[in-house]
Amino acid sequence: MPTFAVRMAVTATALALIVASTHDAGAQKKYDAGATDTEIKVGNIMPYSGPASAWSIVGKIEEAYFKKINAAGGINGRKIVFISYDDAYSPPKTVEQTRKLVESDEVLLVFNPLGTAPNTAIQKYLNSKKVPQLFVASGATKWADPKNFPWTMGWTPNFQSEGRSYAKYILAERPNAKIGVLYQNDDYGKDYLKGLKDGLGEKSASMIVAEESYETSEPTVDTHIVKIKAAGADVFFDMASPKFAAQAIKKAAEIDWKPLHLLPNPSSSVGGTLKPAGFDNAQGIVSAAFLKDATDPQWKDDAGMKQFLDFMTNDYPQGDKLDGQAIAGYGVAQTLVQVLKQCGDNLTRENVMNQAANLKNFRTEVLLPGITINTSAIDYAPISQFQLMRFKGERWEPFGEIISAEVGG
Template structure:
């Protein structure tokens, strides 16, 4: 037995109790119901994600999820006695490839659901097909507000805070602390970047046109963003928003240092990874960067004695031996996987696609152990927002400090 096994078992039992993941005592289903991809032995879960290409850093989400489901199968017997058969395919962050992957997962691999896909353009491309087929598209790594639209797309649900809400959160802070800021925006020229920019404008209200002095876009495949940053600096920007994924965010922070330019810098929360963004950019260069926090950071001393983080570090050493565990993308992947586990446990022996989606849309005070202590997950059939609690934080060169 591994020296971590006893701790993992004890901790996981506590988490299950806190999450309400186990079925209520005495509850039983008269007859098991199975939909595509499910049986008394397994639940097939599909994924398309960028294991290569310009957003390949986010493939770590899929790696962590695969490792977690493997551990869950081996140590816990899966979910309600059924093994998770997790099939993750590479789309290289190309929507056309993602569509091809998803069709194969549904029509050839016969998966019960699609889970954890990265990116707004990817999920926009596959959403119509999956909703037409009534295949759950759950807990995607994309924060577009379009993914909280149960009226028109009842089979699609995000996970992280909505992009427009995140940007509006920054705008509220800015109006309170720096109402005369000269704002510059670097944003990815797709639905992801545009949603953040629109959320910022909405949050700033009638002051948006006056405060935003320059907004520069880039394509995900662009080799650098140097010229855009030079334009923003020359526009007199003193407050910069980086609405970008890890690769371009790291390039931007590094370029700011090269330009000896130090605007107040806000970073999209999905890119606020020490391992994937701030280390490549240079930790000292990253000092002072702000973002919306909603999840614990395993590198932060404030969580050193937290039981969840201690479990995660021990689990990671065993199950992701080659991973840099300071990269919060790995931890986020485990948090995503636990949320799906919670839903499947609630589904019990009714594993139809309809019931899986019903359980996802009816989470009540679910306490995912990786969220900040104040965070709870509550979804309803009318509101699919999963993560709603955020707190502003600033990088001190080693870890994040909350800003009151």
């Protein structure tokens, strides 16, 4: 073969190999709506207004954290485009905003939408569209049902198991208790109530002397607190969201009612609930935690807490470092970043869920020691452990052992 022909053949072969390798490299990248070579669109729903607006700091923290990630180069070279809408904690509004995120904004996933009732309103829609409803900001048990809702996953320990842990504590500490219950009249409150009753077992009927439910549209829960005290309750299970929990704490002090006061984790924020209620009024309240508390001096030299406090100082200086919801937003945002990193260049909605269901002993360093995040195709409950704590002075003091929060455990 003439030299020229040989050169042409070699050149052609080289070009073919380059084209093939380029094609193979391109083929390795898989995208659904909301993902490209340069960005990942993440949707979010948050109550920036309305009765649950005390929780809105979660969305603001997440936005600030993603900006920090983007400034450092993003995830595998892609920037997070965080689109967060206000639903005022109104389920019809949640549906409207979710449709906008999916059908107009075309996000890859809906991340950490907040509230039990709002998420219930969109669960079937997102699953029918095969859009991840990922790391729901609610502890309802329904978010861990991969068989029926494979596109929905929670993040926090579930409400029913937390309720059962309080029941166990009551039976040990106050076996003759007269329990008064305040609960939000939706799945959030009803899940806690079921957990409490399940934990009390056959003693439930005799020990619970008052059950008062409230609507989030009510301006105050003061009349409910008066009724519960009048029923003779000496243990108060306060299953209210932050605004109403703070009202309950203040009203109990105002009428000189001093029961053993149990408060659920979502309302245990020092800055968001207890400070507005008055620290003097909150002494001795018992709650449960799975995250470190910025007010606890035992974490002053902790590397994870230092990272969080540095983030608050540099990236969200207007935020309240004492607000427990701030550290929750930080931790769940870190978890999403881990999932997206694991996705690599396969940014399909299916792979997002596959990777979310493949977290093995992952730790965001704001989790309490001994608590890790684990998921699988049949386990959609990322965090299933927590610890009881008691409020003293201006901070929470953990006590007892790490408790498993698995349903049926």
